[in-house]
Amino acid sequence: MSTSKRTLSQxxxxxxxxxxxxxxxxxxxxxxxxxxxxxxxxxxxxxxLFLKSLNWVTEFRESxxxxxxxxxxxxxxxxxxYHYFGKNVxxxxxxxxxxxxxxxxxxxxxxAPLVYLGTIATHFFGGSAGREGTAxxxxxxxxxxxxxxLKLNSEDRKILLxxxxxxxxxxxxxxxxxxxxxxxEVFLIGRIRYNAIFPAFAAAILADWATNIWNVEHTHYHIxxxxxxxxxxxxxxxIAGIAFGICAxxxxxxxxxxxxxxxxKIKYAPLRPVLGGFIVALAVLALGTTRYIGLGIPVxxxxxxxxxxxxxxxxxxxxxxxTLSAGFKGGEVTPLFFIGATLGSALSFFLPxxxxxxxxxxxxxxxxxxxxxxxACMLMGIELFGVECGIYVAIACVVSYLLSGHNSxxxxxRIGEAKHQRLRHHSNKSVDEIE
Numbered sequence: 001m002s003t004s005k006r007t008l009s010q011x012x013x014x015x016x017x018x019x020x021x022x023x024x025x026x027x028x029x030x031x032x033x034x035x036x037x038x039x040x041x042x043x044x045x046x047x048x049l050f051l052k053s054l055n056w057v058t059e060f061r062e063s064x065x066x067x068x069x070x071x072x073x074x075x076x077x078x079x080x081x082y083h084y085f086g087k088n089v090x091x092x093x094x095x096x097x098x099x100x101x102x103x104x105x106x107x108x109x110x111x112a113p114l115v116y117l118g119t120i121a122t123h124f125f126g127g128s129a130g131r132e133g134t135a136x137x138x139x140x141x142x143x144x145x146x147x148x149x150l151k152l153n154s155e156d157r158k159i160l161l162x163x164x165x166x167x168x169x170x171x172x173x174x175x176x177x178x179x180x181x182x183x184x185e186v187f188l189i190g191r192i193r194y195n196a197i198f199p200a201f202a203a204a205i206l207a208d209w210a211t212n213i214w215n216v217e218h219t220h221y222h223i224x225x226x227x228x229x230x231x232x233x234x235x236x237x238x239i240a241g242i243a244f245g246i247c248a249x250x251x252x253x254x255x256x257x258x259x260x261x262x263x264x265k266i267k268y269a270p271l272r273p274v275l276g277g278f279i280v281a282l283a284v285l286a287l288g289t290t291r292y293i294g295l296g297i298p299v300x301x302x303x304x305x306x307x308x309x310x311x312x313x314x315x316x317x318x319x320x321x322x323t324l325s326a327g328f329k330g331g332e333v334t335p336l337f338f339i340g341a342t343l344g345s346a347l348s349f350f351l352p353x354x355x356x357x358x359x360x361x362x363x364x365x366x367x368x369x370x371x372x373x374x375x376a377c378m379l380m381g382i383e384l385f386g387v388e389c390g391i392y393v394a395i396a397c398v399v400s401y402l403l404s405g406h407n408s409x410x411x412x413x414r415i416g417e418a419k420h421q422r423l424r425h426h427s428n429k430s431v432d433e434i435e
Contacts, residue, residue: 029198035150035160036202039143040167043203044210046138047171050116051216054131057124058294065290068126071281075127075273078118079327083269086114089141093133094412096140097187100161101414103154111141118329126293127280128319129330131172136331139168139207162187162196163203170204171211174218178380179204185373186410190417192375219297221304221363225354226388236351237361237395240344244362244396245403247343248369251317251336252407258325269327276326280319292319296338303359308345316342332409333367340366357392360385365396369404372413406431 061067082090089095089111099107119134143164147157162183170179180201184192227233262272284290291299292315299312320335344362348355360381368377374397381393402419411432 032159032163032199033202035146036163036167036199036206038146039139039160039164040203040206041210042142043139043164043167044171044207045214046112046142047135047168047207048211048214048216050119050131050135050138051172051211052214053116053120054123054295057120061124061126061294062290067124068281068284068290068293071125071127072274072277074121074125075277075326075328076270078121078329079270079273081114081118082327082329086110089114089137091412092137093410096136096161096165097410097412099140099144100158100187101412103157106147107141107144109141109145112138115329119331122323122328122330123294125277126284126290127277127323127328127330128293128296128316128335129323129328129332130295130334130336131331132169132333133331134329135168135172136165137168139164143167158193159196159199162193163199166200167203167207171207173380174208174211175380175383176204176208177201178376178383179208181379182371182373182376185376186371186413188414188416189372189406189408190415190419219301221301221360221384223304223354223356223360223385223389226357226392227353229391233353233392234395236353237392238399240347240351240353240358240361241365241396241399242403243343243347244340244365245369245400247313247317247339248336248366248400249404249407251321251332251339251366252370252404252409254317255321255325255332255409256411258321262326273327276322276328279322279326283319283322287315292316295334297334300338300341300363303341303345304356306345307348307355308342308359310343310346310349312342313339313346332370336367336370336409337363340364353392357389360389361393361396364393365400368397369400370407370409372401372404372406372408374398374401 089108092115095107115134115137119129119131122129140161143160147160152160165186166180166183169182170176173179183200184196266272266275280293284293296316302308316335316338320332324330324332340362341359343366344358345355348358351358364377364381368374377397378394382390406415406419408431412430414430
């Protein structure tokens with residue numbers, strides 16, 4: 001290399017170093033944009049495969065309802081699979097949350113195929129479960145495989161897992177903004193980790209884009225009437241939020257109690273879903289309807305179009321608690337959407353607000369109370385239903401969040417900041433330590 005070229009190269013290097021000293025965020029942005037692109041494409045593709053599979057098994061089950069009788073058999077084989085091959089990933093979402101707090105060993109890749117197969121089997125044979133838990137676990141296990149090749153340290157791994165959760169959530173529901181904030185909120189109640197904000201948003205947006213490339217259609221909801229912001233509608237929204245918060249806390253407490261009961265009474269893990277499968281299959285036979293199994297999307301849509309009976313939310317809660325506490329795989333969030341939307345729609349019998357608005361408020365507010373993620377749920381409400389209902393959705397989410405206390409469907413959530421002064425003694429504890 002000639003002297004002039006060497007001098008030019010040195011000057012360029014000096015200018016670049018000077019530029020990066022003045023703007024230290026630039027290399028950080030490029031680094032995490034590249035990482036987010038890699039994991040976003042992988043996670044978005046995995047979510048697309050998962051969603052298409054769910055649609056197929058749901059359609060097959062609804063046209064071959066006799067298959068629900070095999071739910072106990074399916075539960076036994078799913079239980080065997082986890083008992084012998086998946087004990088180190090059985091904690092699911094709680095394992096991801098634990099690794100965000102204290103990064104340990106790389107999350108085994110086997111989590112992704114195991115939870116995928118387990119969830120598909122649950123829906124194929126008629127359990128009542130969701131999809132968020134599966135999408136998040138697939139995302140976390142896929143993303144963490146890049147930790148070693150990219151030589152990420154423990155702090156970077158925390159950010160990577162937050163971004164993965166954001167990507168999984170945002171791509172499976174088609175709500176990238178809510179997904180990003182969910183990843184930032186979910187592991188620490190009352191606080192947000194802002195050093196992960198760019199990776200969380202980048203990964204969620206890119207994963208949602210990747211899912212859309214595969215022509216996956218997300219469900220659309222419509223709130224027909226949104227009243228003008230006035231005192232009485234605000235008061236009614238607060239009352240509804242109280243009901244949603246109580247419902248969220250009841251669900252969280254009951255599912256943990258039922259899980260402990262199954263574990264206490266049935267020591268051999270693969271037999272727990274056998275009993276749970278019998279209970280669910282017999283309940284479907286007794287009621288003569290598949291209304292309360294699977295994702296329940298048609299019933300959720302129905303709750304936006306007409307007033308739902310009070311029995312809908314209670315029966316869906318019972319079906320979901322038995323299914324998941326017995327050991328079947330799948331998420332809790334879509335059932336929580338069902339429970340919240342039908343409860344909200346039914347509340348229109350007592351509260352003079354449009355049933356579609358109450359359904360939308362319940363849809364996100366029960367979820368907010370059960371996961372302690374009010375900001376993500378506000379954004380989800382706006383992304384799904386439109387900005388016009390934003391004030392009412394926000395009121396319901398905040399009140400539900402406060403009323404649900406320090407309960408959660410995720411027991412390894414830690415309390416960064418207590419919800420109010422009377423609960424300040426809970427600070428820095430995890431939810432299971434309080435319980």
